[in-house]
Amino acid sequence: GDSVTQMEGPVTLSEEACLTINCTYTATGYPSLFWYVQYPGEGLQLLLKATKADDKGSNKGFEATYRKETTSFHLEKGSVQVSDSAVYFCALDTGRRALTFGSGTRLQVQP
Amino acid sequence: NAGVTQTPKFQVLKTGQSMTLQCAQDMNHEYMSWYRQDPGMGLRLIHYSVGAGITDQGEVPNGYNVSRSTTEDFPLRLLSAAPSQTSVYFCASRTNMDSNYGYTFGSGTRLTVV
Numbered sequence: 389g390d391s392v393t394q395m396e397g398p399v400t401l402s403e404e405a406c407l408t409i410n411c412t413y414t415a416t417g418y419p420s421l422f423w424y425v426q427y428p429g430e431g432l433q434l435l436l437k438a439t440k441a442d443d444k445g446s447n448k449g450f451e452a453t454y455r456k457e458t459t460s461f462h463l464e465k466g467s468v469q470v471s472d473s474a475v476y477f478c479a480l481d482t483g484r485r486a487l488t489f490g491s492g493t494r495l496q497v498q499p
Numbered sequence: 500n501a502g503v504t505q506t507p508k509f510q511v512l513k514t515g516q517s518m519t520l521q522c523a524q525d526m527n528h529e530y531m532s533w534y535r536q537d538p539g540m541g542l543r544l545i546h547y548s549v550g551a552g553i554t555d556q557g558e559v560p561n562g563y564n565v566s567r568s569t570t571e572d573f574p575l576r577l578l579s580a581a582p583s584q585t586s587v588y589f590c591a592s593r594t595n596m597d598s599n600y601g602y603t604f605g606s607g608t609r610l611t612v613v
Contacts, residue, residue: 394541420601422601424604430606431589431604431605431606431607432542432589432591432604433604434601434602434603437601477541477542481601481602485532485544485547485549485555485557486530486532486544486547486557486591486602487532487542487544487591487602488544489534489541489542489543490541491539491540491541492541492542
């Protein structure tokens with residue numbers, strides 16, 4: 389079946405450090421890939437997406453590239469801020485039923 | 500405001516009680532789904548629907564029922580609550596026209612079963 393694997397957290401960084409959160413997937417067909425973010429006490433918000441191989445999704449300084457050859461969709465940001473502290477979820481949608489999520493990675497950014 | 504509305508936001512149940520978590524969307528989305536979020540386990544799919552009158556099971560359906568009599572509403576019923584159902588529940592929806600748009604999520608229901 390479909391699955392998403394994310395790096396374990398928490399990830400603790402100082403402000404202005406570089407961020408990478410790894411995400412790999414297993415799916416039949418050609419899924420759309422997403423990163424969702426959950427701020428403390430809130431629901432999930434769509435952060436960025438990519439719908440086909442080599443697409444790059446970007447939003448709020450975050451980027452992720454759909455790599456079909458390595459079945460990966462790693463989240464990156466060049467300079468994190470305290471306000472980026474949240475839980476980040478990688479997810480895929482094959483269009484057959486619903487989203488399949490990774491386990492989430494908590495990011496803590498210290499001033 | 501357009502979006503996904505979940506009620507209640509918080510609920511405490513006694514073991515064995517039943518209740519319904521409500522989910523409504525006003526975006527005319529065909530696809531709707533229920534997830535539970537537990538620490539360290541991400542979001543797990545409980546049930547989903549691809550349109551009115553059509554529902555199917557996800558990864559963790561036991562102890563939950565759903566129905567989809569209208570496009571707008573997708574309630575989740577707990578038949579006989581158990582402490583293992585203590586969790587945060589999220590409802591989500593998207594259009595069936597294009598999976599690329601992603602799902603819109605409700606703000607969640609935090610359920611405690613004692």
